[in-house]
Amino acid sequence: MLKNIPFVDLKLQHQPLKTELKKAVQAVLEKGDFILGQAVEEFESSFAKACGVEHAIGVGCGTDAIELGLQACGVGVGDEVILPANTFIATLIGVIHVGATPVLVDCHPETALIDLEAAQKAVTKKTKAILPVHLYGQMVAPSELKDFAQTNNLIIFEDAAQAHLARREGYRAGSIGIAAAFSFYPSKNLGCFGDGGIVITNNSEVANKMRTLRNYGSPKKYEHVEAGTNSRLDTIQAAILNVKLPYLEDWNRDRNQAAQKYDTLLSPMKEKGIIPIQNFSDSGHIYHLYVIRVTDKAPINQDTLKEKLTSAGISVGIHYPIPCHLQPAYQNLGYKQGDFPNSEILSQQILSLPMYPVISEDQINQVAEVITQIINK
Numbered sequence: 001m002l003k004n005i006p007f008v009d010l011k012l013q014h015q016p017l018k019t020e021l022k023k024a025v026q027a028v029l030e031k032g033d034f035i036l037g038q039a040v041e042e043f044e045s046s047f048a049k050a051c052g053v054e055h056a057i058g059v060g061c062g063t064d065a066i067e068l069g070l071q072a073c074g075v076g077v078g079d080e081v082i083l084p085a086n087t088f089i090a091t092l093i094g095v096i097h098v099g100a101t102p103v104l105v106d107c108h109p110e111t112a113l114i115d116l117e118a119a120q121k122a123v124t125k126k127t128k129a130i131l132p133v134h135l136y137g138q139m140v141a142p143s144e145l146k147d148f149a150q151t152n153n154l155i156i157f158e159d160a161a162q163a164h165l166a167r168r169e170g171y172r173a174g175s176i177g178i179a180a181a182f183s184f185y186p187s188k189n190l191g192c193f194g195d196g197g198i199v200i201t202n203n204s205e206v207a208n209k210m211r212t213l214r215n216y217g218s219p220k221k222y223e224h225v226e227a228g229t230n231s232r233l234d235t236i237q238a239a240i241l242n243v244k245l246p247y248l249e250d251w252n253r254d255r256n257q258a259a260q261k262y263d264t265l266l267s268p269m270k271e272k273g274i275i276p277i278q279n280f281s282d283s284g285h286i287y288h289l290y291v292i293r294v295t296d297k298a299p300i301n302q303d304t305l306k307e308k309l310t311s312a313g314i315s316v317g318i319h320y321p322i323p324c325h326l327q328p329a330y331q332n333l334g335y336k337q338g339d340f341p342n343s344e345i346l347s348q349q350i351l352s353l354p355m356y357p358v359i360s361e362d363q364i365n366q367v368a369e370v371i372t373q374i375i376n377k
């Protein structure tokens, strides 16, 4: 009997770290510095260093990192922010919560990354920022982003929630623009044991403002100089992240190798219309997700392949089945079906295969074999 293959396997990944993790949590219990404690400072400093930037400011989750990060960069009411239509909804939520006007644009059909030509057409006098999403772990090309931002006099704020330590053209994710947001949701490439997020920046003004904003807008107890909120990375979560961060490069490398195996094993399926999302960043892609497209040329559609894989015990996902502009909650933005055809087609074609650092060669073989059998039948 073949064993079921999970979509991610955090339990197995954490197994070798159990003693270290327990010790780290125990240390926080003993010290009792639960809010903005020592482990938070330590993690902020190591994460900033790992990303090659000056400052990191831990917050409650990735969504808050986008909202507060934009606020710290001076984005707010009356400003337009350009972002892709095919992203996790949190990117859009961050923009809306800061009071800015989201302007959605389409993506490239092969990479699923934001289409900067479409973005160019969306620029107006009110555009203040572009919010690229390094989707699935692949960065939007830094050189093209920088050219775009410079030409249009915009700031770049990166959503790097799926791209911890990804690289492209010599840049680390989060170091291209003025600031960037990360999430430590448990299943991200670097995840904690609950919710967590961080903003990174080289700009000390943005960093100082962030520290104030996340802490009731208060640089000094009971003195509130900014309209802030309460959103801090918990000390206990930071302690867990301190244990995990040193392993991140290895985990990313393992994901990249798993992806290369999938690529090789699935390459004969290309002529049958099963095509992986294109990888332009080579070894810098950190494969938060490994995504294939079930194109029109394939003998079956996305739904059927998903169903068949699921009944074969292989867990798969769709990231994401409904683009932001078609989500019921955001109909007030005035978009409609047909506005972003590439994003809409992708949402009907994509399938994310099991992907995690400790996935075995046998498991990858099994997934590829089952797909091959289904498609060839």
Ligand SMILES: *Cc1c(COP(=O)(O)O)cnc(C)c1O
Residues within 6 Å of the ligand: 061, 062, 063, 064, 087, 088, 090, 091, 133, 159, 161, 162, 182, 183, 184, 185, 195, 196, 197
């Ligand atoms: C996970 C994620 C977020 C939000 O993170 P939370 O920590 O869940 O709030 C934002 N953007 C993208 C692209 C994500 O994948």
